[in-house]
Amino acid sequence: MNPQVEAAFARLPEYFAWHVLLSASALGLGLLISLPLAVAASRNRHIRWPVLAGASLIQTIPSLALLALFFPLLLVISAASEDLLGYGFSALGFLPALLALTLYSMLPIVRNGTTGILSVDPAIIQAAEGVGMTPRQRLLQVELPLAAPVIMAGVRTAAVWTIGAATLSTPVGQTSLGNYIFSGLQTENWVLVLFGCAASALLAMVTDQLLGLIEAGAARRDLKRAALGAAGILIGVIVALTPLISFGKPASYTVGAKNFSEQYILAEMIAERIEDLGGEARMKEDLGSAIAYRALASGEIDVYVDYSGTLWANVLNREDNPGRQEVLEALTKELAERDGVLVLGSLGFENAYALAMRQDRATALGIESLDDLARRSASLTMGGDLEFFARPEWTAINEAYGFNFRARRSYQPTFMFRAVTSGDVDVISAFSSDGRIAADDLVTLTDPRQALPPYDAVVLIAPGRVNDARLLAALRPLIGAIPVEAMRDANYSVDRDADKRRPVEAARALSQQLGLD
Amino acid sequence: MADPRIALARVTKTYGAHQALADVSLEIAAGEFVALVGASGSGKTTLLKTINGLIVPDSGEVRIEGEAVAALAPHLLRRRIGYVFQEVGLFPHLTVAENITITPKLLGWDKPRRAARAAELLELVALPQEMGLRFPAALSGGQQQRIGVARALAAEPHIVLMDEPFGALDPLTRDGLGDDYRALHERLNLSTVMVTHDMTEALLLADRIVVVADGRLIADGTPQALAASTDPEVAALLAAPRRQAERLRARLGEIA
Ligand SMILES: Nc1ncnc2c1ncn2[C@@H]1O[C@H](COP(=O)(O)OP(=O)(O)OP(=O)(O)O)[C@@H](O)[C@H]1O
């Protein structure tokens, strides 16, 4: 078998188990909340509209945004509970994913539940009262059984939605089948992306069929059929969850990573070093850029690599640029004072924002610096990664050089490189350690006005781990040990189209090359 | 004197501007069989439903065996009163036998007792025992109506309210069922209020006929007393069966 597919299959039991646990819990919780809501909405005309409108409104929020919004919300609630009750809870991972998916599953159940109950023949409702049923008996013995097929149809829709949307829980730190899709997108490993999509689609289809059996059973009052469907679901969930019994035990260290190749490679390196010294390491990959630091500060993750300029602008909200060394020193001091976070040190290379162009095009236009670029910008198109134009760095260079681009476009990083090599855009935002700069024949433009802050890769340690001797001993040898060329090569070995390495392989090769193993 | 089984005192019910019941007072004793007749929309169903609390009057009072309906738990009251709906309203997800014994089940009767009761009632309404296992959708309209009657009688109530219970039956079955019910009524000393459009049926089965028009009771008496009434509306109601009987005699006489 293809080694990529083999590697994908190896992770399937864990990813699948989390995906099933997450979807099943969200659907169960959604049902638990939605059914009483549907009953209330069918009973009371005045709350019907607000309930249905509220559920529809949730549906209009893009599911990825809904998932992301729960992180800060839970962080605030967790801090409050820490203050009031003395204990907090994890604001990352399972909880935000569960809550967002639960909300997401509600609309079809509430809507079908309300319609189902309301469409029971009034003559039958009156007969239920006439034979002496209490309102509760009427609901349980007449209305719900008669509405069951319609309600089950809603549950089916909700299940398919939930299973699909659960792939989006990867960026908030919850393992799911989405891990295949997100890391596949990042490393341009389409086999992995397809694998993740197929697995989640298959799960949705099988679930839909089993719930369909229950629905048909309810509609035809065929108890055997319904029981068969229910048993199928139950057995499926139990079998899917068995791997979690071993995978689920808490790891001693959680290593965070944002969503690009360099981060995966460095996280693998860190994890390997922790394991070499007898610790257990667990990865939390694909964290959003803004989420990662807060996750560290709140102890959700124990260690990750960030970049000095990012922390300077996003965490300390600074816009000035006092120089590389000063930024590093100020960060070390202020993050320790403010959040108790330890900046262990710089890895030795920078992954700075830089603007890059095709070599031939830059030569033809006579562009070497951002000053040159600014003079020509009116006839050029600029491409940025998804967050670039919203970042302070963009504001800073824009103010310093006064760009006036003909057009601006945002891309997923891998597509951004495609766009510049194909000539769809003239200049892109890139990172200085990106292996594709050399591989795609791009040049980075100089920044004579020093508008872009420095971006030293720094190792950050969570407040609860700053005195953890084993962790610090495992990580100290990395400080100052990775030159930018080595990092670029490692990144490229993962990003390139042919003969791709997996991040874990690249990490091993890098350690070997640098004599760190 | 003992309390009447059913007593309505100055009951009114208004829907918007329409007065469905206007100051209705009525007393029905144990063992009485009352037929409620009147034009469509005159308020018969409304009157029947105020008796078991399905409709709450705007004013006035309803008493059952001396107790004010407004003060009773509605579900407990209704388990004591059999009700046959104009629309029948069988539960489509329950078998015929389960439909028949729904009130006994709510009252906590055990399974064997319910099964025996279902068998007994299927026999009373002249339907084969195997029908008990079917679902209502697999029954004809007339058969469903008979199950509706069986369901009303299942918990052995003293009071039975029937809203056009035999409307969808052929004349022969209707006659037979009417007679059988009348016998049961006498044997168990029931109080029965039956709404019917069929004046002949009312005259043949009931001890007492109450005529409703525009939410008012315009006549109340034995069939004989009604026949002697000089009220033009009542006379008009009785004219139809009389004329039919005369024409029948004439035609059948001719044939013979
Ligand atoms: N829920 C309601 N809302 C408004 N009007 C109603 C309602 N129920 C009954 N009515 C009106 O009250 C009047 C009496 O209705 P009721 O059902 O008692 O008539 P009925 O004598 O049983 O007629 P039928 O012989 O056609 O069954 C009718 O005019 C009817 O339109």
Ligand SMILES: [Mg+2]
């Ligand atoms: Mg009626």
